[in-house]
Amino acid sequence: MIRYNPTKRIQTALKNKDTKVLKSLCETLHPASMAGLLVDFEYDDVWNIIRGVSPQLRADIFSHLEVSMQTDVAQHISRRELATLVTYMSHDDRVDLIKRLPEDIAEKLMSALAEKERTDIRNLASYPEGTAGSVMTSEYVSLPDNITAQQAIDLIRQEASDKETIYNAYVVDGEHKLIGFATLKDLILAKPDKIIRDFMSKEMIYAYALDDQESVARTIAKYDRISIPVINEDNTLLGIVTHDDALDVIEEEYTEDIEKFMAISGSHDSDGYLATPVTTHFRNRIYWVVILAFMGIMSGVVLHHFEETLSTMMILALYLPMLMDTGGNTGSQAATVVIRSLALGDVKSKDIFLVVWKELRIALMISGILGLLAFGRVMFLSRNTVIPAGFDLVHIAWVIALSLSFQVISATLIGALLPMVVSKAKLDPAVVASPAITTLVDITGLLIYFTTATALLAV
Amino acid sequence: MIRYNPTKRIQTALKNKDTKVLKSLCETLHPASMAGLLVDFEYDDVWNIIRGVSPQLRADIFSHLEVSMQTDVAQHISRRELATLVTYMSHDDRVDLIKRLPEDIAEKLMSALAEKERTDIRNLASYPEGTAGSVMTSEYVSLPDNITAQQAIDLIRQEASDKETIYNAYVVDGEHKLIGFATLKDLILAKPDKIIRDFMSKEMIYAYALDDQESVARTIAKYDRISIPVINEDNTLLGIVTHDDALDVIEEEYTEDIEKFMAISGSHDSDGYLATPVTTHFRNRIYWVVILAFMGIMSGVVLHHFEETLSTMMILALYLPMLMDTGGNTGSQAATVVIRSLALGDVKSKDIFLVVWKELRIALMISGILGLLAFGRVMFLSRNTVIPAGFDLVHIAWVIALSLSFQVISATLIGALLPMVVSKAKLDPAVVASPAITTLVDITGLLIYFTTATALLAV
Numbered sequence: 001m002i003r004y005n006p007t008k009r010i011q012t013a014l015k016n017k018d019t020k021v022l023k024s025l026c027e028t029l030h031p032a033s034m035a036g037l038l039v040d041f042e043y044d045d046v047w048n049i050i051r052g053v054s055p056q057l058r059a060d061i062f063s064h065l066e067v068s069m070q071t072d073v074a075q076h077i078s079r080r081e082l083a084t085l086v087t088y089m090s091h092d093d094r095v096d097l098i099k100r101l102p103e104d105i106a107e108k109l110m111s112a113l114a115e116k117e118r119t120d121i122r123n124l125a126s127y128p129e130g131t132a133g134s135v136m137t138s139e140y141v142s143l144p145d146n147i148t149a150q151q152a153i154d155l156i157r158q159e160a161s162d163k164e165t166i167y168n169a170y171v172v173d174g175e176h177k178l179i180g181f182a183t184l185k186d187l188i189l190a191k192p193d194k195i196i197r198d199f200m201s202k203e204m205i206y207a208y209a210l211d212d213q214e215s216v217a218r219t220i221a222k223y224d225r226i227s228i229p230v231i232n233e234d235n236t237l238l239g240i241v242t243h244d245d246a247l248d249v250i251e252e253e254y255t256e257d258i259e260k261f262m263a264i265s266g267s268h269d270s271d272g273y274l275a276t277p278v279t280t281h282f283r284n285r286i287y288w289v290v291i292l293a294f295m296g297i298m299s300g301v302v303l304h305h306f307e308e309t310l311s312t313m314m315i316l317a318l319y320l321p322m323l324m325d326t327g328g329n330t331g332s333q334a335a336t337v338v339i340r341s342l343a344l345g346d347v348k349s350k351d352i353f354l355v356v357w358k359e360l361r362i363a364l365m366i367s368g369i370l371g372l373l374a375f376g377r378v379m380f381l382s383r384n385t386v387i388p389a390g391f392d393l394v395h396i397a398w399v400i401a402l403s404l405s406f407q408v409i410s411a412t413l414i415g416a417l418l419p420m421v422v423s424k425a426k427l428d429p430a431v432v433a434s435p436a437i438t439t440l441v442d443i444t445g446l447l448i449y450f451t452t453a454t455a456l457l458a459v
Numbered sequence: 460m461i462r463y464n465p466t467k468r469i470q471t472a473l474k475n476k477d478t479k480v481l482k483s484l485c486e487t488l489h490p491a492s493m494a495g496l497l498v499d500f501e502y503d504d505v506w507n508i509i510r511g512v513s514p515q516l517r518a519d520i521f522s523h524l525e526v527s528m529q530t531d532v533a534q535h536i537s538r539r540e541l542a543t544l545v546t547y548m549s550h551d552d553r554v555d556l557i558k559r560l561p562e563d564i565a566e567k568l569m570s571a572l573a574e575k576e577r578t579d580i581r582n583l584a585s586y587p588e589g590t591a592g593s594v595m596t597s598e599y600v601s602l603p604d605n606i607t608a609q610q611a612i613d614l615i616r617q618e619a620s621d622k623e624t625i626y627n628a629y630v631v632d633g634e635h636k637l638i639g640f641a642t643l644k645d646l647i648l649a650k651p652d653k654i655i656r657d658f659m660s661k662e663m664i665y666a667y668a669l670d671d672q673e674s675v676a677r678t679i680a681k682y683d684r685i686s687i688p689v690i691n692e693d694n695t696l697l698g699i700v701t702h703d704d705a706l707d708v709i710e711e712e713y714t715e716d717i718e719k720f721m722a723i724s725g726s727h728d729s730d731g732y733l734a735t736p737v738t739t740h741f742r743n744r745i746y747w748v749v750i751l752a753f754m755g756i757m758s759g760v761v762l763h764h765f766e767e768t769l770s771t772m773m774i775l776a777l778y779l780p781m782l783m784d785t786g787g788n789t790g791s792q793a794a795t796v797v798i799r800s801l802a803l804g805d806v807k808s809k810d811i812f813l814v815v816w817k818e819l820r821i822a823l824m825i826s827g828i829l830g831l832l833a834f835g836r837v838m839f840l841s842r843n844t845v846i847p848a849g850f851d852l853v854h855i856a857w858v859i860a861l862s863l864s865f866q867v868i869s870a871t872l873i874g875a876l877l878p879m880v881v882s883k884a885k886l887d888p889a890v891v892a893s894p895a896i897t898t899l900v901d902i903t904g905l906l907i908y909f910t911t912a913t914a915l916l917a918v
Contacts, residue, residue, distance in 0.1 A: 028662070029662070030662055030664060030682060032681050032682050032683075153647070156647070157647050157648065160644055160647065160648055161648075166644055166647075167626050167643070167644075167685075184626070184643060185619055185625055185626075188612070188615070188616050188619065188625075189616060189619055189620075203487070203488070203489050205489060220706070221703065221706040221707070221710070222491050223489060223491050224491075224703040226626075226685060226702070243685070243702045243703075243706075244680065244683040244702075246706065247679070247680040247702075247705065247706060247709065248680070250706065250709060250710070250713075251680070251709070251803070254709075254713045255799055255803070258717055258720075258795060258799060259795060259796070259799070261717075262791055262792055262795035262893070263788060263791075263792060264792055264795060264796065272800065272803070272805030272806070273796060273797070273800035273805045273806050273814075273817075274800075274805065274806060274810065274813055274814075274817070275805075278817060278820045278821055278824070279824075281796070281817070281821045282821050282824045282825065285789070285792050285821065285825060286824070286825055286828060288788075289785070289788060289789060289792075289825060289828075289829065290828065290829075290832070292784065292785075292788055293781075293785065293829060293832050293833075293836075296780070296781050296784055296785075297836060297840065299780050299781075300777065300778075300780075300781065300836060300840045301840065303776075303777045303780065304777060304840055304841070304844065307773070307777070307844065307845075310773060310776060310777075311773050311845075314766070314769060314770050314773075314776075317762075317769060317773075317776040317779070318759065318762045318763060318766065318769075319759075320776070320779055320780060321755070321758050321759075321762065321779060321780075321783055321901055321905075322752075322755050322758075322759065324780055324783060324784070325751065325755055325783070325787075325894075325897065325898060325901060326748070326751075326752065326755075328784075328787070328894070328897065329722060329747075329748060329751055329894040329897075330744070330748060332721055332722075332893075332894065333721055333722060333723055333744050333747075333748075336717060336718060336721035336723060337718070337723065337732060337740070338732070340714050340717060340718070341731065341732035341733075344710070344714070344731070346731030346732045346733065346734075347731070347732050347733060351733065354733055355732075355733075358732075358733070358737060358740070361737045362737055362740045362741050362744065365737070365738075365741045365745070366741065366744060366745055366748060369745060369748075369749065370748065370749075370752060373749070373752050374752075377752075377756060377759065381756065381759045381760065381763055382763070385763065385766065386766075386770075434721070434791070434893070435784075435787070435788040435791065438784065438787065438788075439784055442780055442784060446780075
């Protein structure tokens, strides 16, 4: 078999306007793989590549394109072409697309769609970003409770091509209220003439439309479901969230959490790093950096307060960076572990004393080792440093080491406590950004350092 | 309806040895929900609660227990009970359990199992942790290619109860080599007398047994699959990885990545924060903390080199913390964004110049604002600070602000470049821990600070 470069084949076919080759490439590759190849092309080329295939396949490949590419293509094709594309897209994906289109294009598009599609889009688009409603789709299988297993399978067979998943069927009453649930496996294993009502599962695992999308994703993960139903307050079935959406949500939330924790604000949309403009990156980062700069003024004030101590005993200034770095590192470690444990549910906000007790013991062990290292470091690095008369290096080294140990303990406890307190206040623990902890323990660290030094060295 | 507390009901039933109530509770709740309630009980109580139900349900609830609880229970029940439990567990879960049991118990258990189970366990256990093989299960549906759609459905119906998923069927030849794939949807939609070979999908999306588990999870996410097949080098089908495993893997990798990035070593096992002993937490954290302490010696050496500058111009010492914190923050921000983009595939290691160019522009904007803030801060905080004769505060403030701006630019570029270089060297970019970047940019920051100060102030 000759290995070939599919990107090159697409380029050649495009140049030669060889629509046959393009069509056959689209039909051979998985839509996701095809979309992956198209990232290197311009939007007009992308459209020329996919326009020749069946409307369903075209919509499938289109759905796998990057969001910014989708928007570009959608804005440059005719209203008729766009309407066909949208009609064949899955219901959750097309709502995401329409939300991103300029208003005039979105309106023109809506007017070109069938009444039924329009209502469906308006319904799905009405849920705020970040909710279960915003990631659900309306292409689910619903069944009445009085038909047989065989009738249900026949019904599913008829509707299969329009549904996002046919493996979970939701049983509803006359008012479309959710009353049960059967997997296709249940239906296949049941005796063909058995009535659904008699073997459907009545255990209710569902989400409300306004639930947080992350909690829905976690429910899917916990119960190993292919999809879970989304209902409103009076139990009416509105849609389903599927397992692949759960994966996307968890990826997205992960990115947002780690960025939040590293003091980067802004929500993470599907545009990649390179496609996001410099000004957006700047805006996401400057926010916290400026807050931290202002928080830093506090440590400046503390330092100025001890100006005289510093000028009499210059050697103390030489170990300021060590004190600050170590505090920041150990505090951030503790915060990371606690925030992650809270997110995974290993730790609940009521466990605050258990956490403090555990962190205290860990901190004591770490502080012992770091204290000894700090003593050795002062003795070695400062062996030639000028020391005021009446003091000796060993004494100073012990004081510095002792302050560092106190700082490790205090920073670890602050790093662990802050997210616990924030979580107790029902906020997302990840808002406690690691750099904020660093800046905060800088202030406490300086206080510890100078208090210990002035007390034990009497400067 | 009276709201009740299920944990309390379990406690009462346990005390009264009311096995009927316990059984009915187990049968009403989803196994995952039941397991969630059992975290507050001791292992002997847990066993008493679940031993009364059917072997299948017992194994289902057991599989959802925390790993440490599973190990505790397994070590305290009879060999016969354990053998039954393991026989009913899903094939991937039971291998994970057996791997964690003390060797003597594992061996006794193995000898009590049927030959077929033993071979299956040995096969699955033979793949190293972290590979696709280590998370796959052997309970998949495989079909020959010469039967009809209806025959396939009948076959699946017979085998359904033993399979992890029946929604994907893998088509194999006489030597069990993977030659195609059909979903249950395909089978249901096909004409009943159509031969599988003629309508199965031949596009091959699979993983090799030794592939990284994270890449398998990402493949499942990319192609929206319920499961993907795992094969060996000569195409023999070995098992499948299912969508729920993909979610677990992504959660686990996420925790490991963020911990690695925050300088916490060790692999994350399924024990929670509170169940992990203090010494393990200590071991995971001390490793990096000590390395960083030694790296910090370098900044100590730089500081000592400029001791004299510091003692003539003490005011410089007062702004050391600001310089170091800001460098650490901006460097970590850049590293976070770049590492995450590399992980998501938004950025490839070949994009190094694009990344540097983007970060340079972002850094220039941030450094401008922070430089101005720093100038204001010096003018305000140090208005009463003693300054050596011949210098004025405005001049010094500009020098400090300028150094800070340089530091922001250099730290941002270092933070962005390091993960790019590491990724170019085919290593995981997350090994570039944020505290290591902080410590590194401390060193460059001090050099920038003192070089600028000595050059422009001539001290």
